[in-house]
Structure formats: C-alpha cells, structure tokens
Amino acid sequence: MSDQDQNQREHEGLDVWILGSSIGSLASAVFLIRGAKMPAPRIHLFESRGAPEDGLPTTGDALSGYDHRSSCLPIVRDKYTKYLLSLVPSIACSEQTVLDNLNTSKGDVAATRLLFQGDNHLEAIDPNNFGIGWRVWMSLMNFVLKSEKSLDRKVIRDCFKAKFFSSAFWITWSSTLVSHRNIFKIIANKGEHKRFGFCPWSSAIEFRRCVQRFFHKSRSHNKSSPPDRFICDPQEDIVLPITRLLQKEGVDIHFDVTVTDIVMDQEQGCRRISAFKWIKDETETIVTVGKHSIVIATLGSSVSGSTSGTNTKPPSLELLKAEDRLDENWSLWLAFGSTLGDPYNFCTRINESRVETFTITFQSTECLDHLIKSVKAEAGSRTLIILQKSNWSINLLIPSQPLFSHQSRDMSVIWGYCSTPNHIGNYVKKAMLSCSGQEISVELAEHLKIPREFMLNNSINIPHVMPRLAAPLLTRSSGDRPKVIPKKITNLAVVGQFVEIPDETCAIVNYSICGAHAAVNRLVGLQEL
Known part of the structure; x- marks a missing residue:
C-alpha cells in the first residue's frame, strides 16, 4: 500500500x-x-x-488618494x-x-531609521545599537521574573517607573514594533508622564511575553536591538x-x-x-x-x-x-x-483599542524628496518619525518606495498612525477623530516645521479609524x-x-x-x- x-x-x-x-x-x-x-x-x-x-490592505488610487491599512509582518x-x-x-x-x-527579497535591507522630536529639531536613534543603562536593565529583568498570574489585568505603566518610558530602549523597541503592528501604543514622552496617560489598554502580560521572546538578541547587558524582520x-x-x-x-x-x-x-x-x-x-x-x-x-x-474618511471629511464616528x-x-x-x-x-472596549491611521499620497516623487530633505531623513531608506510632543501621538513612516506593488510609480505614499486620536490637537484644536485628511496634514506640517501650504497643495490625506486594532493587546x-x-x-x-x-x-x-x-x-x- x-x-x-x-x-x-x-x-x-x-x-x-x-x-x-x-x-x-x-x-x-x-x-x-x-x-x-x-x-x-x-x-x-x-x-x-x-x-x-x-x-x-491598500485601496484607492492616485487620483482620489490611497488608503493603506497597517498589517502584521512575519x-x-x-x-x-x-x-x-x-x-x-x-x-x-x-x-x-x-x-x-x-x-531573496530580504537581501541587505537596512534597519528602519528612527527620528524623534527634540526641542528644536528631529534627533536620530540607531535602532541596532543603543545603550541600556543598569537601571533599565534591572527593571526589565525584575519584570520578566514576575509570574503571568501576578500581571492579570495590569497595564505596562503599573510595572515600571516613569523614567523607563523615556529610555532609548523603550523609545526604540516600542516605536519599531508599533510601526508594523501597533504592539504597544505607549510612546515614550520625554518625562511628560501624565500627558498621554500611557494608554491604559496595553497589557503587561503581552509586553512581558514580547520581552521574553526577543530580548535574547542582546549581546550584553548594555546593548540591544529590536526584532529582525523584512519587508513584505x-x-x-x-x-x-x-x-x-x-x-x-x-x-x-x-x-x-x-x-x-x-x-x-x-x-x-x-x-x-x-x-x-x-x-x-x-x-x-x-x-x-x-x-x-x-x-x-x-x-x-x-x-x-474599520471606517475611512477623505481629504475633506473625517471617518464616520457613529457609536x-x-x-x-x-x-x-x-x-x-x-x-x-x-x-x-x-x-x-x-470587542467592546473601543475607546481603549481604537487607533487612527492616515495615508498621504504625494502627487509627484519630487514632493516626497522635498519632505525628506526638510526633515533631514535619508533618501531611499525607511524612516519612522516619532512626534512624542504631539497630543495625538503621531508617528509617521516614510517607507522606501513603492509602499505597495500596485502603487503608481509617478506618486509617493507615506503612512502614519496615532494612538490617542480622541485628544485635542496641538495646532488643530479638535480631536483627530473629527478631523479631515487636510486638517491632519496641517497638524503634521506644524510638528515637522514645514509649510502647511506644501502639504495641502501637493498631497491627499486619507484618515482611517480602526476601532479594534489594539484589541489583542488589551488587559x-x-x-x-x-x-x-x-x-x-x-x-x-x-x-x-x-x-x-x-x-x-x-x-x-x-x-x-x-x-x-x-x-x-x-x-x-x-x-x-
């Protein structure tokens, strides 16, 4: 037989x-x-x-603007x-x-370059080689040694002191992971502990598992790097x-x-x-x-x-x-x-699991080149810009082009997400959830210190609300x-x-x-x- x-x-x-x-x-x-x-x-x-x-994950076209949905990378x-x-x-x-x-496609893909908002300009962090002080190291080790049972219903902020969230380790790990799957929405905010409330739905249990899974990549007590991945x-x-x-x-x-x-x-x-x-x-x-x-x-x-808006209208806000x-x-x-x-x-804790994303379609490749030069990013590389001073917690991903296979080669597309879209903006005095794509572009331009006319005249911004995107990470x-x-x-x-x-x-x-x-x-x- x-x-x-x-x-x-x-x-x-x-x-x-x-x-x-x-x-x-x-x-x-x-x-x-x-x-x-x-x-x-x-x-x-x-x-x-x-x-x-x-x-x-991407709909729309070059004329009306693309709408890109973040997805989980393997x-x-x-x-x-x-x-x-x-x-x-x-x-x-x-x-x-x-x-x-x-x-084959992995090749020698460079790590995502990270820029975070300093006092006067964007500052760079090397995601593959940053120091971990002894205090941060010991905080992580003590955290990993806790039992899962002891972390039931706890959030990450319950387990660390405020200084942990302004460390290079946290900025790099949380931001790099978030850029692909919105793993932990708590972006380090340079000591402004109460400003974002540290997003209460982030599960301490899930963070512990993530640290256990990937922290072995550290070569020594004071060096670490985020998880390897490639673009697909x-x-x-x-x-x-x-x-x-x-x-x-x-x-x-x-x-x-x-x-x-x-x-x-x-x-x-x-x-x-x-x-x-x-x-x-x-x-x-x-x-x-x-x-x-x-x-x-x-x-x-x-x-x-999930619901989408347009360049002139916000997404649906029906309860x-x-x-x-x-x-x-x-x-x-x-x-x-x-x-x-x-x-x-x-499925019911929408106020905690909701994330808003936005996709900006530039009408020409020259427009993106101008933006990259303005923010001092590197042409051809992937750059994640962390605007930790933003009330909306804006994070902007400038990918190598094209972002997706059916993208028009005459256009450039960038993508971003905000983990606190219910807050009032720093410059646009309304909640992001109530903003059109144009209003989001204005807020972004002000944070990046580039002319708002440049964003409004050369791009289409499509906002997208995902009410349960962070649901797997709830307490x-x-x-x-x-x-x-x-x-x-x-x-x-x-x-x-x-x-x-x-x-x-x-x-x-x-x-x-x-x-x-x-x-x-x-x-x-x-x-x-």
Whole structure:
C-alpha cells in the first residue's frame, strides 16, 4: 500500500470544517494537506472574502488618494512560519516557495531609521545599537521574573517607573514594533508622564511575553536591538499564494459567506459541534458535522468595524454597539457564548483599542524628496518619525518606495498612525477623530516645521479609524482567551490572535501560524517541529 493510500484510509470519513477568515485558517488548511496528508476535497473552508484577491490592505488610487491599512509582518526565523512558507509555491515561479522568495527579497535591507522630536529639531536613534543603562536593565529583568498570574489585568505603566518610558530602549523597541503592528501604543514622552496617560489598554502580560521572546538578541547587558524582520506584504506575498495553493489542490472553499450559528450536542460529559449555519446572498444553509469530523474556527478580528474618511471629511464616528459592525470572526466567537473565554473583553472596549491611521499620497516623487530633505531623513531608506510632543501621538513612516506593488510609480505614499486620536490637537484644536485628511496634514506640517501650504497643495490625506486594532493587546485575565483545544469540546480547535498559546506573543503574525500548527497536530496528528 502506498503512503497516499494509507493516509487516505486513515482519514476515511473525516471532514475538516474551517470557519472564519484569517491566516490561521489558511495555515490550518495547508498543514492538513501537506503535513497531515489529508485529501484536499475533505477540507472545507468558509471565507468572508469575495475572491482570493480581496482583502488587500491598500485601496484607492492616485487620483482620489490611497488608503493603506497597517498589517502584521512575519518574523520568519520562527520555525512554524518557515515551515508553512516552505510548503507554499510562489505565484511567480512554481519551482520556488514563498519562503525562497521572501529570503531573496530580504537581501541587505537596512534597519528602519528612527527620528524623534527634540526641542528644536528631529534627533536620530540607531535602532541596532543603543545603550541600556543598569537601571533599565534591572527593571526589565525584575519584570520578566514576575509570574503571568501576578500581571492579570495590569497595564505596562503599573510595572515600571516613569523614567523607563523615556529610555532609548523603550523609545526604540516600542516605536519599531508599533510601526508594523501597533504592539504597544505607549510612546515614550520625554518625562511628560501624565500627558498621554500611557494608554491604559496595553497589557503587561503581552509586553512581558514580547520581552521574553526577543530580548535574547542582546549581546550584553548594555546593548540591544529590536526584532529582525523584512519587508513584505502579508496579503500579497503570503495569503494570496496560500489561497491559490488551496484552490489548485482542490480544497472546498466557500467565498463570500458568513457563519452565523453553532449547534453543540452533549455527549458523555463533553460537548461536540454537530452542525453550523452559514449565510450567502441572504440564503441560510445548515451543515451537519459528522461524528468523526472536526471544526477549526478563527475567533475575533482586529480590523473589524474599520471606517475611512477623505481629504475633506473625517471617518464616520457613529457609536458602535458590541453586536454592530462585527465581522464573521467576532460573530463566530459570540455564537459560542461563554464556552470560550470572554469575547466582550476585547470587542467592546473601543475607546481603549481604537487607533487612527492616515495615508498621504504625494502627487509627484519630487514632493516626497522635498519632505525628506526638510526633515533631514535619508533618501531611499525607511524612516519612522516619532512626534512624542504631539497630543495625538503621531508617528509617521516614510517607507522606501513603492509602499505597495500596485502603487503608481509617478506618486509617493507615506503612512502614519496615532494612538490617542480622541485628544485635542496641538495646532488643530479638535480631536483627530473629527478631523479631515487636510486638517491632519496641517497638524503634521506644524510638528515637522514645514509649510502647511506644501502639504495641502501637493498631497491627499486619507484618515482611517480602526476601532479594534489594539484589541489583542488589551488587559486580560487568564480565562479571557480560550486554549487552542478548548476543554470539554471534543471536535473543536480555535486559532487566531485571541486564543491562548503559553509563552507566545500575539503581537506578530507567527502567533496565528503557531496556533494553526498546534490545532492540526492535536486534532489529526502532525509531526512536531
């Protein structure tokens, strides 16, 4: 008997139902096919995307202005991410894998250059070589030695003295990580401790895990550097190739659908999922889950409820109830009730998890060159400007161009985010949430000490509010997030940023991939890496 025949016999009668849209769901399907050798037609994937290309993080065009959504970048030294990407063929060249492509594109990418707001001008920090004083070092060591239980519901500000947040270590680490995933929104503010309130939703537990994960890169007690990473677009470079692979292999993919309800039966003191309901084009369908079949579900979403404004209008500020504007991943979690942790701890605290971003499209490449020269940045490099004196906590990323693949080569695009958009601006006397793109450009120009006419006459600014972007980093207790394999449910695994994986940090995309590997391994058997 061949290995393929043996695997088919082992999986006879087994169907896997993968519910919800995320890289965790897609990774689960890849691990099932390539790792567990399951027949692709027995894998059923339910996605809210209308097509494989949907979900690109950048919309708009050169005429009306681009709208770029920040996304989580992978750190590919993680073994689960490397394994996943080594299984997926490149779209451009089938003889290469996605991992091959990304390793090639990594090249000698320079570290992001950091500029922070001094008294009279922008000052530079070398992110790869900055000193850590003994006090900061000891504060970090004492913090890491604390138990997670002792940090339940605590925020980062509870664990450090005010001077820690003005250290080069904190400025560099928080800003470099934030520029890609808004990990910890507390930007060091040069001793102005009460000005920003240190963003009370930042979880001390999550920061401890992040320090544990990456602080080993320090070569000595007084040297450190932020996590390595390279430039890629998760949607174009990872999600789309995976989707194409699953389609080619014959996975039963249902696009443009929403799972609305879960049915569970009681069996010998445990429960099992026996059916679920899904809707497409206002038609509801009930799927029966076989006795030997399993379900993998993605819980929660950090991009749910996002809204965009225009250069002349602010984003919508309508008040959202917990049930409103929630995507299918939240609906799925809520459908389980109190069985799987507490979704309301993460989806309802909008005032704490809300982040506003903005995308500035310059009408010519010369305009960006002028801006770079004005702020004394380096042409062709990636520069993150930290405006810690801004009431909105403005952080501006000037990337190497193009920022995304379909960007017009005649235009230049820069991107920024603000972690306290509900505050009144320093120059524009209103909350950022109520500002148009033009008003945000005025505030930015004043902080950068460049003529506001230059920004207004040469650029289009699109603001974008993401009410739950920082939801994975909210304070939590030990029972708020379910484990990958929930207790007393025999045929279910859950994946995504809102599940509990001990000692791993949800601040990077690897978290969802690690959870997907654990889910497949424990449900159907998979060789441990």
